[in-house]
Amino acid sequence: MNPLVTRTPDPDAPVPAAPFDAPAASYDDLVARVLDGEFGPAPRSHRISVAFSTRQAVRHDGRGGGYRNEVLSLRLAAAVGSCAVEPGELPDAAVEDCVGADLAHLLEHELRPVRVAALDAYLMHVRPHTPANGARPWSLPAGSSLRKSRARARAVTALVDAPPGARVLVVGVVNSLLEALRERGMPYVPCDLKGGTTEWGEPVRTDALAEAERCDAVLASGMTLGNGSFEPLREHARRHGKPLVMFAQTGSAVLPRFLGSGVSAVCAEPYPFFWLDGGPGLIHRYGTTAPGAAR
Structure with a gap:
């Protein structure tokens, strides 16, 4: 590699893990630490590019009953954060609300599933499963x-x-x-x-x-x-x-x-x-x- 060539940092690249992340004392504590930038770039600097919901109904072979799933998912760069909801409870407008919105805004959204999916997307980005x-x-x-x-x-x-x-x-x-x-x-x-x-x-x-x-x-x-x-x-x-x-x-x-x-x-x-x-x-x-x- 030519030492004179510089590379522009990729803003979508995952942030390396800290040697030790202190366990969160509570859910609210974790959100506060994320908003304070403890885990990486400020959430306000990242926007959700894609938002979607997944609906599923299933009855496995040999099982007497079935069930339904509905999941809200938000994409941040290569990461996808998700939160399941009871089928039919997520307003259709929720998906539209999330597209293009910054993470800090979504972490304070009125709907809990949106807040959870946003937090999941951010942490998936900065602390991927590796x-x-x-x-x-x-x-x-x-x-x-x-x-x-x-x-x-x-x-x-x-x-x-x-x-x-x-x-x-x-x-x-x-x-x-x-x-x-x-x-x-x-x-x-x-x-x-x-x-x-x-x-x-x-x-x-x-x-x-x-x-x-x-x-x-x-x-x-x-x-x-x-x-x-x-x-x-x-x-x-x-x-x-x-x-x-x-x-x-x-x-x-x-x-x-x-x-x-x-x-x-x-x-x-x-x-x-x-x-x-x-x-x-x-x-x-x-x-x-x-x-x-x-x-």
């Missing part, structure tokens, strides 16, 4: 949606570091996760704001914090960021010293920032999610002693 930032890649096989769902579930539930017989509170019912816990012989309490029953006819509780009192570990969806229930669960886990494992399509780059501050492990799954493609996939695990090589 080994240098603490992520351990885990390969998902190609195949049907059910095959990929089960493979992801095994990777997620392996992060629950609890003794045999420990009762696990599962917040955000995914039948493949429950199935994987059953295979491990771990009793669980399914909990979801929608209520209902599991594939095995078990009643689904609706008050996660009340159920947490009688559980030894918590396995929770990143959707808790979008509905406001994450902080109470994190505080409960931190105060009582319980394992809290997050499986995150919502806020996959946000939740690793809480490792050591109530969160014990994260399985991060940025967009595109496993249910969008039949080919091989990749998820990223944090806070585990499992080998770092992809599987």
Whole structure:
């Protein structure tokens, strides 16, 4: 390389990780630190280029019931941040509001899902899922949606570091996760704001914090960021010293920032999610002693 040739810095290049990012004390603390520029360029200097929503309905072969998903995603350079919402709850205007808006503005948006997706996009940009930032890649096989769902579930539930017989509170019912816990012989309490029953006819509780009192570990969806229930669960886990494992399509780059501050492990799954493609996939695990090589 010619030493006389200078290169213009790429404003869209990810910012190298600091040697140690102090765990966030709370969600609001993390937002304040981002706005203060602690993690990299000022959010006001970055604008969202693309905003979109993804809607999905699924019923896996061999399963008695199905479900629907809706996700708001925001693109910042090469990064995509996401936040799941209850189907039909996101106003159509929300996507238009985000296009061309700067991150600082969106971090103060009136809609929580927009705020979460914006924070996720920024942190995905400055702290991408790489080994240098603490992520351990885990390969998902190609195949049907059910095959990929089960493979992801095994990777997620392996992060629950609890003794045999420990009762696990599962917040955000995914039948493949429950199935994987059953295979491990771990009793669980399914909990979801929608209520209902599991594939095995078990009643689904609706008050996660009340159920947490009688559980030894918590396995929770990143959707808790979008509905406001994450902080109470994190505080409960931190105060009582319980394992809290997050499986995150919502806020996959946000939740690793809480490792050591109530969160014990994260399985991060940025967009595109496993249910969008039949080919091989990749998820990223944090806070585990499992080998770092992809599987």
